[in-house]
Amino acid sequence: MADSKLLDSLRAVVGAAGMITNDSELLVYECDGFTIERNKPKVVVFPNDTAQVSRIVRICHEAKIPFLPRGAGTSLAGGCLPIGGGVVISLARMKRIWEVDTRNRYALVDPGLVNVWLTNHLKSTGWHFAPDPSSQGACTIGGNIATNSGGPHTLKYGVTVNHILGVEMVMPDGEIVNMGGPVEDAPGYDLTGVTVGSEGTFGVACRSWVRLTRNPQGYRTLLGVFENVDDTAAAISEIIAAGIVPAALEMLDSLILRAVEEAFGFGFPLDAGAVLIMEVDGIDAGLDAEAARIEEIAKRNKAREVRRADTDAQRLLLWKCRKQAFGAVGRLAPSYCTQDGVVPRTRLPEMLRKIASIGQKYELKIANVFHAGDGNLHPILLFDERHPDQVKKVLDASNEILDACLAMGGSVTGEHGIGVEKIDFMPKLFSPVDLGMFMRLRKAFNPGGYCSPGKMLPTSGACHEPSHVHQHKPARRAAL
Amino acid sequence: MTHPSGAGSPSANGTPASSRYLIGELDLPLVRPESSEALARYVREAAATGTAVYPVGGGTRNDLGRCPDKPGTAVDLRSLAQVIDYPSADMTITVQTGITIAKLAEILAAKGQRLPVDSHDPANETLGGLIAANGSGPRRFGHGTMRDYVIGIKYLTDETEEAKAGGRVVKNVAGYDLCKLHTGALGTLGIITEVTLKLRPLAEARAVVLVSCPGGKLEELAGLIHDSRTRPVSVDALNAGACSFLTGRGVPLAALAAPTAGNWLVGVGFEENRGATDWQKSELVKELKGYSTAQLTEGQEEGWWTALAALCPGTSGTVMKWTCLPSKMALILNQVQALAEVHAVVAHLGNGIARVHTASSTEVAKAAEISAKLRKLALEAGGNLVLERAGPAFRRTIPVWGEPRPDHDLARRIHRELDPHGLFNPGRFLPGI
Numbered sequence: 001m002a003d004s005k006l007l008d009s010l011r012a013v014v015g016a017a018g019m020i021t022n023d024s025e026l027l028v029y030e031c032d033g034f035t036i037e038r039n040k041p042k043v044v045v046f047p048n049d050t051a052q053v054s055r056i057v058r059i060c061h062e063a064k065i066p067f068l069p070r071g072a073g074t075s076l077a078g079g080c081l082p083i084g085g086g087v088v089i090s091l092a093r094m095k096r097i098w099e100v101d102t103r104n105r106y107a108l109v110d111p112g113l114v115n116v117w118l119t120n121h122l123k124s125t126g127w128h129f130a131p132d133p134s135s136q137g138a139c140t141i142g143g144n145i146a147t148n149s150g151g152p153h154t155l156k157y158g159v160t161v162n163h164i165l166g167v168e169m170v171m172p173d174g175e176i177v178n179m180g181g182p183v184e185d186a187p188g189y190d191l192t193g194v195t196v197g198s199e200g201t202f203g204v205a206c207r208s209w210v211r212l213t214r215n216p217q218g219y220r221t222l223l224g225v226f227e228n229v230d231d232t233a234a235a236i237s238e239i240i241a242a243g244i245v246p247a248a249l250e251m252l253d254s255l256i257l258r259a260v261e262e263a264f265g266f267g268f269p270l271d272a273g274a275v276l277i278m279e280v281d282g283i284d285a286g287l288d289a290e291a292a293r294i295e296e297i298a299k300r301n302k303a304r305e306v307r308r309a310d311t312d313a314q315r316l317l318l319w320k321c322r323k324q325a326f327g328a329v330g331r332l333a334p335s336y337c338t339q340d341g342v343v344p345r346t347r348l349p350e351m352l353r354k355i356a357s358i359g360q361k362y363e364l365k366i367a368n369v370f371h372a373g374d375g376n377l378h379p380i381l382l383f384d385e386r387h388p389d390q391v392k393k394v395l396d397a398s399n400e401i402l403d404a405c406l407a408m409g410g411s412v413t414g415e416h417g418i419g420v421e422k423i424d425f426m427p428k429l430f431s432p433v434d435l436g437m438f439m440r441l442r443k444a445f446n447p448g449g450y451c452s453p454g455k456m457l458p459t460s461g462a463c464h465e466p467s468h469v470h471q472h473k474p475a476r477r478a479a480l
Numbered sequence: 481m482t483h484p485s486g487a488g489s490p491s492a493n494g495t496p497a498s499s500r501y502l503i504g505e506l507d508l509p510l511v512r513p514e515s516s517e518a519l520a521r522y523v524r525e526a527a528a529t530g531t532a533v534y535p536v537g538g539g540t541r542n543d544l545g546r547c548p549d550k551p552g553t554a555v556d557l558r559s560l561a562q563v564i565d566y567p568s569a570d571m572t573i574t575v576q577t578g579i580t581i582a583k584l585a586e587i588l589a590a591k592g593q594r595l596p597v598d599s600h601d602p603a604n605e606t607l608g609g610l611i612a613a614n615g616s617g618p619r620r621f622g623h624g625t626m627r628d629y630v631i632g633i634k635y636l637t638d639e640t641e642e643a644k645a646g647g648r649v650v651k652n653v654a655g656y657d658l659c660k661l662h663t664g665a666l667g668t669l670g671i672i673t674e675v676t677l678k679l680r681p682l683a684e685a686r687a688v689v690l691v692s693c694p695g696g697k698l699e700e701l702a703g704l705i706h707d708s709r710t711r712p713v714s715v716d717a718l719n720a721g722a723c724s725f726l727t728g729r730g731v732p733l734a735a736l737a738a739p740t741a742g743n744w745l746v747g748v749g750f751e752e753n754r755g756a757t758d759w760q761k762s763e764l765v766k767e768l769k770g771y772s773t774a775q776l777t778e779g780q781e782e783g784w785w786t787a788l789a790a791l792c793p794g795t796s797g798t799v800m801k802w803t804c805l806p807s808k809m810a811l812i813l814n815q816v817q818a819l820a821e822v823h824a825v826v827a828h829l830g831n832g833i834a835r836v837h838t839a840s841s842t843e844v845a846k847a848a849e850i851s852a853k854l855r856k857l858a859l860e861a862g863g864n865l866v867l868e869r870a871g872p873a874f875r876r877t878i879p880v881w882g883e884p885r886p887d888h889d890l891a892r893r894i895h896r897e898l899d900p901h902g903l904f905n906p907g908r909f910l911p912g913i
Contacts, residue, residue, distance in 0.1 A: 103706060104805045104832070148653045159651065161660070162628055171890075179887040183803050183863045184831050185614075187881040188910055189669075189891045193627055193660025197653050214711060241569040243592050243681030283711060286756025342649045344570040374651040375570075414651040422654070429654050433641045437898070438656050444897035445890075456655070 003042065006063055010045050010087070013055045018093075020044040029088050032073040032080035034421050041082040044070075046093045050168055050176060050206040053089060057204060058174030060087050060450060068452040069204040071112060071143035074135045076338060077419025079146060079199050083454035089204060091142050098207065102127050105212050106165055106182040111142025111205055118210070127212040130157040133415070134323040145205045148197030150415035152248045152322060155373035156281070157213065159415070161196040166209040169195065169202070172451035182209045194441070199417050200452040202445035216247070216281035220291035221309040221318060224298040228273035229253055229356070229368070233349035235276060235301035236372045239294055240345050246294065247281040249373030250322050255332065256367040256380070260321045263328035268321075272304065276372065277322055325369045326380070332367065333382035337394050341405035342414040345375040354404045355379050362397040364390075376414035377405070403428075418456045426458055501554035503534055503908070504547030504872045510536075512556040516642070516673060522555055523671065523903070524640045532906050535667045537606030538580060540795060541613050543869040545666060546880050548907035557608055560673060563587060565648070574632065574648060574676040577608030593679045596623035598789035608672050614664030617789030618749065621830040622713025623680070630659040632676030635669075638899045648676045661894075667905040668913050669898050683751035686781035687761040690736050691746040692772045693717070695817065698744055699810035701771065702829045705748055706806075708767050710760040712830070714749035716788055717810075719817055721824035721837070729787045735774035742817055746829070747776070747784060791826050791835060793868035798838045798847050801868045802854055804861030806832040812857045819853065821846050832863065844874045851878055859883055881910050 010019055020026060021043050030038040042065075047053045060067040066086035073080050082088050091112035099108040102125050109118060115136040119128045131144055133151040143149070144160045145167065157163075166180030180192035195202050226232040232251055239246065252260065253274045261268045268275060276298065280290045295306045309315040329336050343351045352368065355377070359366040370378040381397055383390040402412045402425060412418075412425045426435060438457055446452075501510035513519040526533045532552030536542070561579040568591040575584065581595075581602040588594050598617025599605045605615070616625045632646035635658075645658035662672055693701045698717065705715055718726070723738045723745055739745045750760045765773050776784055793799035804812060809832055816825055816834075821842045827834030836854065838847050847870070855865040864882035867875060888910055895913045899906075906913070 101805075101807075103703070103807045148657070150651055150653075154651060158624075158628060159653075161657065162624065177887055177890055178885075179890070181862075183805055185801075185803050185833055185866075186885055186887075187864055187866050188885055188888055189665055189894065190614075190627060190660045190663060191887050191890060191894075193663070194657055196660075197657050217709065217711075237569060240571060245681065283752065283756035283759060285759030286753040289753060289755050342651050344567060344572070344649055346567060346569045371651070375649055376651045409647075410649050411647050411652040411654050413654050414649075415653055417653055418655070426655070429647070430644070433637065433643045434645065434655070437637060437643045437645075437658070440897050441656055441658070441661070441894065444894040 006059070006065065007043060009059045010043060010056060013052050013059070014045050014047055018046045018048070029070070029082065032075040032078060034076055034078035034081070034419065037078055037081055037420055039082050039085060041088040042085050044088040044090050046090050048093050050170065053170045053204050053206055054174045054176050056087065056089055057170050057172065061173045061448065064448065064450060066450050066453045069111070069142065069146070069200050071140035071146070072114065072138045074139045074143065075147065075417065075419060076340070077413070077417045077421040079417055079419040079455065081420050083420070091140065094206070097121055100125070101182070102212060104182060106209050107212055108207055108209050109141055110207055111140060111145070113141045115139050115141060115144060122212065126215050128215055129210055130163050130213045131160045134326065141208060141210065142205055145196050145208060146198070146200045147415065147417040150371065150374070150376065152250050152371055154371065155249060156245050156247045161193055163211040163213070164192055164196050164208055165211055166192050167195055167205045168207040170204040170206055172203050172446045172448060180209065199419065199456050201442055201455055203451055218284035218287050219247070219279060219281045219315060220287045221315045222278040222291060222294060222298070223307040223309070223318065224276040224278060224303040225269050225272045225305045225307070226274045226276065226303050229352050230349055231302045232274040232276050233352055233372070235298050235303065236348055237346050238297045238301060239278070240373060242293065242297060244280070244290060244293060246278055246373060248277065248279040249371070250277040251275070251368065251370055251372040252322070252325065253368040255365060256325055256329070256369045259328040259331045260325050262331055263324070264317065264321045266317055266321050277318060322369070329367065329380055329382070333365070333384060335383050335385040337381045337383070337398060339377065339379045339381070339398055339401055340413045340416040341377045341379070341402050341410060343375045343377065343405050343408045343410035345373070347408045347410070348372060348375060351377065351404065351408060355401055358397050358400050362393040364393055364397055371414070374414065375410065420455060423456070423458055426456070501536065503542055503554065504875065506548050508534060508552060508554040510554045510556060512559055514559045516560065519555065519557070519560065519671070519673070520636060520640050522553060523636055526552055527638065527640060527901065527903055530901070533671065533903055534905055535608070535671050537578065537609035538601065538604030540601040540605045541609060541615070543871070544613060545908035546911070547872045547875055548905070550902060550906045558606060564674060568593060571679045572631070572648060572650065572676055573679060574674065575607065576674050577606060577611065577672050579607050581605050581607060581610060588679060589682060592682050594682050595629060595677055596680050597626055597629060598785060598792070600789050600792050600794055602786070607675065611663050611672060611675065612665065612667045615792070617792045618714035618716050618785050618828060619751070621715055621828060622711070622751065627660050627663045629678050630663055630675050631678050633659045633662055633672060634674035635662060636671040636673060638670070638901065638903050643670070646676065650678050666909045668895060668909045670904060685752065685754040685757035687750045687757050688776035688781050688784050689748045689761055689764050690733065690774045690776055691748065691768055692736050692739065693744045693746050695742040695744065695814045698813060701746060701768070702806070702810055704768060706830070708764055710750065710764050712748045713751045714785065715746070715828065715830040717744045717746050717813060717827045717829050719744060719825040722791060722826040725791060725824055726784070726787045729783070729790070731780060731783045731787050732777050735777070736772065742814070744813070749781065749785065788826065791824060791837065793835060794837070797840065797869065798842065798874065799835055799869040800851055800854055800865055801833065801835045802858040802863055802865045804832050804858055804863035806830060808832070808861035809834060812861060815857060816854065819850055821850060835868070844877070847874055848878060855882065
């Protein structure tokens, strides 16, 4: 299809005000939070509803043009990189909350709805949407579904997939299929479950039925101050092994503490080796005992002191420091790269030592702020991107960190996704047989391979790969 | 069809005595591989001869699903029951799927841990069976279902190759989540040989509050429990038939009189640390002051949950499961209660899932009539009706998996792609699978 004909057909669906075609505006859409690889789409369209998405997808399908959905573009793995150009379907205008039904514990929402808006909307109800990724102020529910987002509270509440009941999906040929729904135990395969985390390669997830969770009656939020990272890691292991399921266990090391303190003035002790945010929530009557056990374990593992957030304001400030820690990193270095490795929780002390030694080897500063209770690490490699040798060091160090995670029986991504960033790791994680089965599954959903091509799997999986769908640089890179 | 009172009796298809095995009306040769290699050999042989493989475990759910016709071999997986790795401090376990739920629970309990999903027959049901059938019980309200606990999977493909997905760490988004796809797929996408599970600590304390409820007040009570300041892990309504099943299994309900016709006993369960549990049980009693309440004898809670799970669906009789939005459940329950021939009725009020067990003497025609009525009620309430247990004659006459859903064509497409020759458990799941 000639470009002008394609644009005419799309214009007929969304109108001239519903699309972007000029070069300077398209720049915004050439990448997401992963900026190393860029590619400009032909056009960005902004549908208002599922029917429009379906019509857009049908046009792309018939013209054999690659397309992919995009939420807020906060992916750190290149999930929104328009490989092969084509059509970016921005879901930013689809942000309605269609239904809130607390009696039946669900809400029906649009894909472009920002995560925290849903929880804000629910404020007076005593219910919330549990997945709370650190980017929740910007990221969308559709994006959460695509990447199976986590966040600091997954330790107790699970990740996105544990809270998605059903998805209204526009299939890669434009057909609209409802999978699952608000009623539990629908007969058939758990297509909702396998769609969550499929990184947009199965179709365009439009509206979704999400599980609502009761707000906890109370919280006890503790801050353990440790002399070094090793003791912190030991405390984490012991808390988990003791059979306590905290709502969150988040570690910040001294480097990140300094940046966060400068940004928010919480009053963190700057001479500490690391701090551990330890939160338990639930029924008030049981919390003091749990908090006391945690405090005792922290102290036994040489915590210098354990502070309590006594007021709601203090607790919220503490969480603000944690969730916006990445923003504060800008104070430490001009550029940074965040990794997303996972190790079995008991291997954390070893892994943190490994990260420190990798930092020394490459002469890089590496800050750590992460979901310790899940074993999900986010080492932040600090550098200056104006120096090409530093960029290379960061890439090599990142690779070494992720390889170490694999060597310990872990994974290269706990919540950011494979996208294009980590494609080269897939053959390390999975055998050719495993990958072959993934490709067959994708073929069932996306036989032409035009929907989000070049993501997650080392090949597109299409039988006859169209020549214009290819990846320029399939190498894994770091999110800079 | 028998009355669901087979307390402690072995399942109809328990340990097969001969080398034949019956699924529906299909009489199959039975083999029991002692190693993964032997299993692969049987699967390869079936693939080569164009026959099918019917994976079986404890045989506790053989009456689930459509009646298969394709010749093949029943493969008993119970010899593949090794614990591969149990790093208890990580709260995960990697284990072969032929292990029984009871054995698994025993291994985990030694470390103060558990898989908090109720099995209807833990002594006989295997882990693979529980996953394939996506079994659950009363505590799914608080703890979720198997999809929330399977984090890694190893399975045999249609090309008799070993494939895996997920991993051994609790948080991992690399690759497609085939754990979800295989959970509840009734073994139609491959033979699950090994899984990694996320575990939970054993609860420190338990309590069950029992509430007597007249039929007309059931929705009001369900609403009060829903709005309660407490956070139950189970909320179940039982009719008289279900209560007598529980007392038959030794669960003492004497504190409250069993419900008379048209009325309900509602049990609300708590499992947490001591302080939270104690507070919740007294709080709930306070909140429900208009109702007569009692506490289940302390120490009997586990018995309450296992007995309830045994009705989900249990090992005998005809059992229909219907689903709907929780808010519509009370209305349907009261209409079902009024139907003749209905014996035990039990509902997870918080989840919108209920089961009716028909009386032992019920004729197929009568059961079909009940199922037709129920299907209509469930569909009107946005749900569905699945026949979970029945004799083959009945199963051949009605849509076992309920009303077709909009995603069933896609399900068939996936099945065609992953098992194009119908090698795995064909003819039992959705029509066409």
